[in-house]
Amino acid sequence: MSSDTRILGIEGTAWAASAAVYDAATDDVFIESDAYEPDSGGIHPREAAEHMHDAIPRVVETALDHARDTYDGPSSEPPIDAVAFSQGPGLGPCLRIVGTAARALSQALEVPLVGVNHMVAHLEIGRHTSGFDSPVCLNASGANAHLLAYRNGRYRVLGETMDTGVGNAIDKFTRHVGWSHPGGPKVEAAAEGGEYVDLPYVVKGMDFSFSGIMSAAKQAYDGVSASSASGGSSDERRESDGGVPIEDICFSLQENVFGMLAEVAERALSLTGSDELVLGGGVGQNARLREMLESMCAQRGADFHAPEPRFLRDNAGMIAVLGAKMYDAGDTLALADSRVDPNYRPDQVPVTWRTAERELGAGRGGDESESRVRGAEALVTLEPDAGRVTKRRESKTYRHPALDDRLRRERTTLEARLTSLARREGVPTPVLSDVDPLEARLGLEYVGDADLRDALTVERVRDVGRHLARLHRAGFVHGDPTTRNVRVGRRDGSSKERASDGREQATDRTYLIDFGLGYHTDHVEDYAMDIHVFDQSLVGTADDPDPLREAVREGYREVGDERVLERLRDVEGRGRYVVDDDQT
Numbered sequence: 001m002s003s004d005t006r007i008l009g010i011e012g013t014a015w016a017a018s019a020a021v022y023d024a025a026t027d028d029v030f031i032e033s034d035a036y037e038p039d040s041g042g043i044h045p046r047e048a049a050e051h052m053h054d055a056i057p058r059v060v061e062t063a064l065d066h067a068r069d070t071y072d073g074p075s076s077e078p079p080i081d082a083v084a085f086s087q088g089p090g091l092g093p094c095l096r097i098v099g100t101a102a103r104a105l106s107q108a109l110e111v112p113l114v115g116v117n118h119m120v121a122h123l124e125i126g127r128h129t130s131g132f133d134s135p136v137c138l139n140a141s142g143a144n145a146h147l148l149a150y151r152n153g154r155y156r157v158l159g160e161t162m163d164t165g166v167g168n169a170i171d172k173f174t175r176h177v178g179w180s181h182p183g184g185p186k187v188e189a190a191a192e193g194g195e196y197v198d199l200p201y202v203v204k205g206m207d208f209s210f211s212g213i214m215s216a217a218k219q220a221y222d223g224v225s226a227s228s229a230s231g232g233s234s235d236e237r238r239e240s241d242g243g244v245p246i247e248d249i250c251f252s253l254q255e256n257v258f259g260m261l262a263e264v265a266e267r268a269l270s271l272t273g274s275d276e277l278v279l280g281g282g283v284g285q286n287a288r289l290r291e292m293l294e295s296m297c298a299q300r301g302a303d304f305h306a307p308e309p310r311f312l313r314d315n316a317g318m319i320a321v322l323g324a325k326m327y328d329a330g331d332t333l334a335l336a337d338s339r340v341d342p343n344y345r346p347d348q349v350p351v352t353w354r355t356a357e358r359e360l361g362a363g364r365g366g367d368e369s370e371s372r373v374r375g376a377e378a379l380v381t382l383e384p385d386a387g388r389v390t391k392r393r394e395s396k397t398y399r400h401p402a403l404d405d406r407l408r409r410e411r412t413t414l415e416a417r418l419t420s421l422a423r424r425e426g427v428p429t430p431v432l433s434d435v436d437p438l439e440a441r442l443g444l445e446y447v448g449d450a451d452l453r454d455a456l457t458v459e460r461v462r463d464v465g466r467h468l469a470r471l472h473r474a475g476f477v478h479g480d481p482t483t484r485n486v487r488v489g490r491r492d493g494s495s496k497e498r499a500s501d502g503r504e505q506a507t508d509r510t511y512l513i514d515f516g517l518g519y520h521t522d523h524v525e526d527y528a529m530d531i532h533v534f535d536q537s538l539v540g541t542a543d544d545p546d547p548l549r550e551a552v553r554e555g556y557r558e559v560g561d562e563r564v565l566e567r568l569r570d571v572e573g574r575g576r577y578v579v580d581d582d583q584t
Contacts (some may be wrong), residue, residue, distance in 0.1 A: 005328055006071070008063055008080045008105070009320030010056065011097035011119050013090025014043060014143065017055035018315035019063035019288040021080065023325050029317040030070075031310060032062040038181055050186030056101050063316070064105075078109040084323020086316075087115035088344030089144070094341035103335060112285035112332040114323040118314075119346045122156055123148055124325065125318035130305035132276040138265045140289065141281030141314075142167030144311045145261065147206055147268045148346055149540055150354070155346045158268045159206025162529070162571070166257060167283045173253065176218045177246065187250045188286050194251025196400050201407070203517060205480045205530040205533030206264045206271070210257065219254055220244040222522055253325045254288050255400040258513035262292040262398045263376075268374035269302055271453070271484050271537060274578050280304040291397035299397050300374060325353040347539075375484070377411070377516065383546065384446050389430065393440035393516075411516035416442060418476060418515035426476045427467045428511040447511045448487030449577065452539045455488050463510035464534060465555025471518075472527040472560055479517030481530060482537035487511040529568035531556060535572075 004025050011018040011033075018033035036051040038044055062078070071079035085102035089094055106113040123137040136158070137148045146160035164172070167184060174183025189464055197220070201210040223243040265277055277297055283289065290306050297304035327333070329352040373380045381390040393408045395401075416435040423429045434443030452460055466484055471478055480483075488510050521527075534552060538545045553565060 004303045006080045006271055006326060007114070007320045007324040008060075008067060008083050009116070009316040009318075009323050010083065010085040010098050010102050010105075010116055011314055011316035011319045012052045012056060012094050013086050013088070013120070013314060014048060014094060017052050017059055018314065018316035019056075019059040020320040021063050021067045021070075022317065023319035024324055029320065030057045030063065030066045031315055031317045032066075034059055034392040036079065036187075036265055043091075043181075045091050047098060052094045052097045055406065059316075060101060060105065065155065073235060078111050080111060082106075082112040082114050082327045083109070083115050083292045084319050084326070086112040086118045086121070086319055086337070088341035089118060090340075090342055092340070092342040095342060097378055102491070104340060105211060107335075108352075112327065113328050113335065113492065114306060115333045115338055116322050116326065116347055117344055117349045119144065119146070119280075120349050120351075121318040121322045122312075123155065123278065123346070124322040125311045126278030126280050126307050126387055128321055129307045129311065130276075130278055130303075132278060132303065132305065133339070134274065135263065135276035135278045135305075136272060136274045137278045137280055138261060139280045140166050140283040142171070142283070144210070145281075145283075146346075147264060149268060149272050149274065150351060152541060152543055154349065154351055156540045157345070157347050158271065159208070159264050162204070162207050162209050163211045166210065166261065167281075167467060169214050170253065170259070172214050173217050173221075173249075177221055184283060186198060187253060188249040188288065190247050190286070191254050192247075192251075193448045194245070194247035194249070196255060196402050197238065197248050197252045198402075199256050201251075201258050201260060201403065203263055204529050205482060205517065206267050206536065207529065207533060208260045213253065214386055216247050220249050240527075254286070255403060258286070258289040258292050259403060261289065262296045263396075265293060266296050266300065267376040267480075267482075268348060268540075269297075269300065270374075271482055275302040277302055277304050279304075280312065284312040285309050295398040296331060296396070299394075310489075311382055324415045329353040339579075375514075377514075378440075379540065382446065385445045388433070388510065389444045389446050390434075391442045391444060396570045396580045404460045409437045412440045412442060413437050414518055414568050415514065417518040418478075418518040419444075419513075421474065422467075422471060422512060422515065425470045427470050429515075430513060444513075447489075447513070448509070449489035450487070451484050452486035452488050453483035453537075456483065456538075456548060458547055460486075460488050460508070460510050461475040461538070461548045462551040462555035464512075465531075465556060465557075466550075467512055467521075467557045468527075468530055468534070469558070469560030469564075472510075472530065475522055475541045476520045477518055477526050477530040477551075478512060478515055478534075479519060479530070480514060481512065481534040483534075483541045484537070485512065486513040487513055499511065524563055525571075526568045527564040531564070531568050532571045537567075560565060 007022045009020045016033050016035045020031040022029050034055040036048050067079040083096050083102050084104045122139050139146050143165040147158040148155040171183040179186050199216050204207045229245040294304045319336045371382055378391045378393045396404050417430045430444040430447045538548045542548050
């Protein structure tokens with residue numbers, strides 16, 4: 001980045017009308033914000049736009065005054081080099097106001113315009129303040145939640161929510177119980193006095209869903225009388241009506257929702273081989289979420305960074321910082337190209353400002369010259385010469401002990417059962433030699449000589465499509481079919497076997513492993529999600545994923561039901577920035 005770049009940034013995707021000035025020479029970020037606060041309920045797009053219309057001129061003028069006061073150049077020159085603005089994703093009416101203001105200022109000062117993706121800015125401010133090289137980013141915001149990693153010139157979405165953003169999900173619960181916006185801090189405060197109760201926990205590879213847990217939380221709350229919810233100790237309330245105290249629900253919401261986010265973040269670190277994680281988004285201000293992520297990273301030897309709170313909530317500082325990087329890379333906009341995009345996904349952004357830097361996703365993690373490999377869930381001891389693998393699911397320090405114990409036992413049992421069932425359906429899998437659910441330990445046959453991630457070919461990926469179709473035809477899903485959960489090569493680690501005439505011939509088998517997130521189902525939606533999980537892992541680990549993505553569909557089509565592929569197209573259309581119906 002140029003040492004003297006100065007950028008004025010404008011943010012206004014939903015809540016915060018914000019303007020900022022970033023001075024690269026001093027790394028100083030000045031931010032002026034005016035947040036919209038609804039009188040009741042969630043966000044009201046019309047009211048948010050009205051607030052933006054009134055507040056944007058004020059915050060921009062304050063930021064511009066700061067730029068003039070701190071500028072030591074000629075008075076005849078503008079005090080900034082460019083105007084950066086949040087081009088999306090967000091609420092269309094709010095984005096249009098911000099876009100109009102940015103264009104007007106750019107023309108008035110005769111400086112270039114830079115269009116910034118709001119979610120990429122959350123990632124880049126974490127990378128900027130941490131000094132990390134190429135981290136995985138967990139974005140946990142009101143309207144979204146996803147995992148990003150850089151590969152092949154773009155930030156790839158490794159996993160995301162399949163229904164609603166994490167902040168919006170929590171707000172749905174708090175509106176149900178009558179708490180005013182914002183709900184997140186109120187849940188965090190109430191959770192301090194709570195105890196753990198069982199709630200749904202839904203992870204699908206590196207994707208996740210919040211609808212089930214929020215419905216369960218509302219139902220648990222509805223079993224508590226008004227008098228019991230308003231006072232008395234939790235023990236007294238349990239004795240009085242048998243319902244679930246609000247403190248316990250809030251505590252368990254945090255443990256499960258944030259546990260899901262920490263788990264998928266660990267899966268992303270394992271898939272990509274990264275040892276760096278940054279947090280972005282307003283929900284990142286929650287102390288329990290940061291504690292979980294820090295604990296997870298410490299346990300696996302990774303580094304974790306959360307920016308200071310002013311950079312986690314929606315703010316123009318992150319827009320200005322990323323705007324400076326884009327400006328220095330020559331990534332500016334003509335007025336004709338500056339239209340806002342409410343559904344602007346981070347993986348649509350060409351990352352022009354870091355093309356020469358290290359990428360993730362191939363050839364790291366799981367080096368089989370070592371006898372122990374750390375996966376996302378387990379420590380795996382490899383004995384290739386003996387043809388054995390011992391897998392033990394570790395206790396996760398970030399998870400509540402009751403939840404952790406249940407998940408480890410359930411997943412160990414499921415993995416054993418579904419691994420054997422898959423073999424009976426003609427899918428190559430390891431043979432089990434030992435199962436100990438109490439110790440969360442499995443003994444398995446050593447198969448293949450590489451993870452698919454490190455040996456991708458079209459035919460191997462087509463094989464995975466066929467294998468998944470066979471599982472689905474038998475009425476169950478793998479649950480986590482990533483390129484690290486597929487092994488390729490011979491069972492004994494060689495790549496050749498003898499033909500009937502005694503000559504060696506090349507062989508290539510594709511094995512599915514790690515069925516711990518699998519389950520029995522007859523829903524087309526679940527089958528489509530299984531393919532979607534594998535598809536995302538291809539995007540995150542392949543240099544040229546498109547032929548591979550087509551190959552998995554071709555393989556599936558040979559064996560499976562076309563309706564699943566039709567539903568897959570619906571699944572792929574989700575994960576966009578949308579406002580929930582009950583917030584409008």
